[in-house]
Amino acid sequence: MMKASSIGPTMVRYLDMIGIERLADLKDLSAEELQMRINDMLGRRHINETGRRALENLIELALSED
Numbered sequence: 001m002m003k004a005s006s007i008g009p010t011m012v013r014y015l016d017m018i019g020i021e022r023l024a025d026l027k028d029l030s031a032e033e034l035q036m037r038i039n040d041m042l043g044r045r046h047i048n049e050t051g052r053r054a055l056e057n058l059i060e061l062a063l064s065e066d
Helices: 009-019 032-041 049-064
Strands: none
Touching: 009 032, 009 049, 032 049
8 A cells, every 4th residue: 555655654554443454445435535534533633635635646546456
């Protein structure tokens, strides 16, 4: 997952905490949904616009590896 632009170990950890373990897990999700799920899991608004764009990059990578 860290092949995507702007994705680092912290974001990978957050994704793992919400049950996203593989790129294939992202194919049917939106960046907005992931942002909401991570923020809900953390109990605060943490993922900002930059983080949402990083999630978009990750989803694009997942879709390109089809």
